[in-house]
Each structure stands twice: as structure tokens, then as C-alpha cells.
Amino acid sequence: MKDDFLKYQAQTSPHPLFMEVSHAKGSYIYDVDGKAHLDFVAGVSACTLGHCHPKVMNAIKEQTEKYMHVMVYGEFAQSPAVEFSKLIAKQLPESLNCTYLVNSGTEAVEGSLKLVKRITGRTQLIAANNAYHGNTQGSMSVMGNENRKQAFRPLLPDIDFIEFNNEDDLLKITEKTAGVLLETIQGSAGFVPPQNDYLKKVKQRCEEVGALLILDEIQPGFGRTGTLFGFQQFNVVPDILAIGKGMGGGMPVGAFIASYEHMQKLTNAPKLGHITTFGGHPVIAAASLATLKEVLESNLMAEALRKEALFRELLQHPLIESVRGKGLMLAIMVKNADVANHVILKCFNKGLILFWLMFEPKAVRITPPLTISDEEIKEGCNYILEALNSFN
Numbered sequence: 001m002k003d004d005f006l007k008y009q010a011q012t013s014p015h016p017l018f019m020e021v022s023h024a025k026g027s028y029i030y031d032v033d034g035k036a037h038l039d040f041v042a043g044v045s046a047c048t049l050g051h052c053h054p055k056v057m058n059a060i061k062e063q064t065e066k067y068m069h070v071m072v073y074g075e076f077a078q079s080p081a082v083e084f085s086k087l088i089a090k091q092l093p094e095s096l097n098c099t100y101l102v103n104s105g106t107e108a109v110e111g112s113l114k115l116v117k118r119i120t121g122r123t124q125l126i127a128a129n130n131a132y133h134g135n136t137q138g139s140m141s142v143m144g145n146e147n148r149k150q151a152f153r154p155l156l157p158d159i160d161f162i163e164f165n166n167e168d169d170l171l172k173i174t175e176k177t178a179g180v181l182l183e184t185i186q187g188s189a190g191f192v193p194p195q196n197d198y199l200k201k202v203k204q205r206c207e208e209v210g211a212l213l214i215l216d217e218i219q220p221g222f223g224r225t226g227t228l229f230g231f232q233q234f235n236v237v238p239d240i241l242a243i244g245k246g247m248g249g250g251m252p253v254g255a256f257i258a259s260y261e262h263m264q265k266l267t268n269a270p271k272l273g274h275i276t277t278f279g280g281h282p283v284i285a286a287a288s289l290a291t292l293k294e295v296l297e298s299n300l301m302a303e304a305l306r307k308e309a310l311f312r313e314l315l316q317h318p319l320i321e322s323v324r325g326k327g328l329m330l331a332i333m334v335k336n337a338d339v340a341n342h343v344i345l346k347c348f349n350k351g352l353i354l355f356w357l358m359f360e361p362k363a364v365r366i367t368p369p370l371t372i373s374d375e376e377i378k379e380g381c382n383y384i385l386e387a388l389n390s391f392n
């Protein structure tokens with residue numbers, strides 16, 4: 001299949017990791033030669049409950065037997081989407097009570113950006129250096145990396161950038177600003193958490209000038225950092241929450257959540273202010289609902305913190321400078337990009353899946369399924385230490 005994959009399927013990376021996948025279960029992906037690959041990446045933070053979790057599979061099967069796509073978003077009441085939106089509202093502060101379901105993280109960001117413009121009547125958007133919010137043109141406009149977006153200009157006008165965690169930069173948020181979009185924990189930048197009540201201070205500045213705060217929780221969301229969403233640990237409530245990835249238990253999904261009053265802006269003047277054919281798809285929403293219920297009803301969130309401690313205890317080596325991140329959103333920071341490349345490729349050959357972070361070449365991503373066992377963590381960390389030992 002490799003030749004056909006390279007020839008017929010559009011490629012994004014000049015060096016794809018490449019595996020011919022046969023099937024996947026729990027923390028393992030099996031290739032067509034029968035080799036088991038322990039998954040420390042979880043489809044880039046998407047497979048919260050591991051591969052093919054029975055509760056997610058059952059929800060999908062049950063829903064496909066009832067109905068699949070029946071109508072564009074927002075016209076018919078479909079119970080998986082309604083139930084999901086109701087259950088997630090119960091987990092969130094009162095002001096985040098209305099959910100718009102879309103098909104991906106970047107669409108959640110696009111919807112959020114449109115919404116802040118409609119609510120404030122302003123146009124300026126502020127994002128952070130090294131931020132990643134997706135690859136459509138609006139999300140790319142707020143990407144904090146000029147190299148990656150230069151070739152696609154012109155993008156959205158009226159965008160300014162601030163340095164994450166730099167309080168002096170908050171004065172760039174003014175009466176002209178419609179919205180400030182930040183990742184709660186910067187992902188592609190190298191799993192950088194907010195410090196010194198930074199997010200609270202951003203929100204305060206937004207309130208002073210009448211701007212809105214959007215938090216992108218597409219990576220830390222769904223229990224990965226020990227709470228359902230990362231912001232719940234940082235003394236702040238965003239005006240809009242953008243979510244995706246791990247919410248679907250392996251299915252493609254995203255959503256943005258705001259107050260009912262704010263969301264009304266997409267209903268009128270103009271009507272149909274944000275529309276989508278497949279957003280709220282019943283099968284995807286059923287998988288999301290099953291995933292959310294399992295995260296809430298199990299002890300996976302608390303366990304994510306205990307498993308983080310195990311990773312930190314095991315990942316000690318002279319070539320490891322630090323382990324960044326929270327819960328099961330971790331990045332091993334090594335001496336240089338060569339070490340990171342060596343570890344990722346060596347471990348891949350051994351049967352452990354690791355991955356890069358987009359804007360931080362010294363980082364090795366560890367975002368396993370929340371369901372990963374202690375034995376699997378130990379097995380994977382041994383591979384990592386062996387790979388580090390073999391670096392010269």
C-alpha cells in the first residue's frame with residue numbers, strides 16, 4: 001500500500017512516519033505484519049479512551065442503526081447532539097451554556113472568531129506568538145508562526161500578536177479588540193502552561209476594554225490535564241470555549257461554547273450566521289456523548305495526574321532537560337532537535353509511537369490515551385530511555 005499511499009493520497013509531510021495499519025485496540029495500533037505499536041500519541045490527543053473503546057463503539061453502532069445524517073445543522077432536534085450539549089453545559093460555568101457543534105477544531109476556532117466580531121461589532125483579533133489554532137484561513141491568520149503562513153497570504157487583516165505569559169503585552173488589547181484567542185496551555189509551542197494567573201489577567205484586561213476571551217482547549221480538553229478542561233485550573237472563565245480532538249473518542253468533531261445570549265448573534269441579522277451541513281452529526285455526537293460520559297463517570301481525570309507522576313519518575317536521563325505539561329499532555333524537552341528526532345524514529349522502529357510538536361523541535365510529544373496502564377507507561381518509557389542511551 002505504501003506506493004499507492006504516496007502516489008494517490010495527497011501528502012502533507014515530506015517524510016511521513018508511515019505504517020500500514022491493520023487494526024487498533026486500547027493503547028496499541030497493529031500493522032499489517034502483525035507488529036503491535038504502543039501508542040503514546042493517541043491520534044494527536046484525539047483518542048481519549050484509547051482505540052475502539054467498547055462504549056464508543058456501541059454508541060456508534062446503536063446510532064447508525066437508528067439514523068445517520070438527516071438534515072443540516074440546526075433545523076431538526078437530534079437527541080445525541082442535544083444530550084451532548086446539555087451534559088457539557090452542566091459541567092461548565094453558567095455563562096458557557098450553549099454549544100455549537102462543528103466537524104473539526106479549526107472550524108470551532110473559525111466559529112469563535114466570527115462570533116466575537118458579531119458580539120462586539122469590532123474587527124481586531126489578538127493571538128499569541130507560536131500559537132496553533134488550525135489550518136483553515138481564519139485559524140491560520142491567528143497562527144503565531146510567520147514561516148508556516150507566509151505562503152498563504154493575504155490572510156485575515158487586523159490581527160495582532162502578543163507573547164504568551166508576558167503581562168506587558170496585555171496593553172495591546174484595546175477598545176479596538178474584538179477578541180483575544182489563546183490556547184489554555186500552548187501546544188505546538190512546546191506545552192507551555194500559563195503562569196502567575198496570566199489567563200485571569202488577560203480576562204481582566206479584556207473586561208476593561210470590552211473585548212472577549214476565547215480559550216482554545218482543543219488539546220487539553222476532555223480530561224487530559226486532570227480536569228475536564230484546562231481553564232478550570234487557572235482561575236478564569238472564557239467568554240467562548242473552543243473544543244475538539246479528544247471530545248469525539250476518535251471521531252472528527254469540534255464545538256464552540258458560549259452563553260445563549262451571545263450565540264443568538266448567529267441566528268439573526270444576518271440569519272444563518274454560521275452554518276454547516278454535518279455539524280452535530282448524530283453518529284459523531286453519539287460517540288462524543290459516550291466519551292464525555294465515560295470521562296465523567298470513571299476516575300480517568302484523577303488518574304491522568306497520577307500517571308503524569310509516573311512518567312516524570314521514569315523519564316530521567318542526562319539528555320532530558322525537563323518534562324513539560326500537565327497530566328497526560330506532556331513533552332519531553334531534550335538537548336536539541338537531533339536528540340528528539342533520534343528518539344522518535346528509534347522508538348517508532350521498536351514499536352512505540354511518539355511525535356513532534358510543530359514549533360518546538362526539541363520536544364517529544366507524549367499524549368497517550370487516558371486509559372493507558374502503568375505497565376504500558378513503563379514499557380514505553382523503557383523504549384525512550386534505551387533510545388536516549390543509543391544516541392551519540
Ligand SMILES: Cc1ncc(COP(=O)(O)O)c(C=O)c1O
Nearest residue numbers: 104105106132133134187218219
Ligand atoms: C490547539 C489546537 N487548536 C486547533 C487545532 C485544529 O484542530 P483540527 O486539526 O481538528 O482542525 C489543533 C490541532 O492540532 C490544536 O492543537
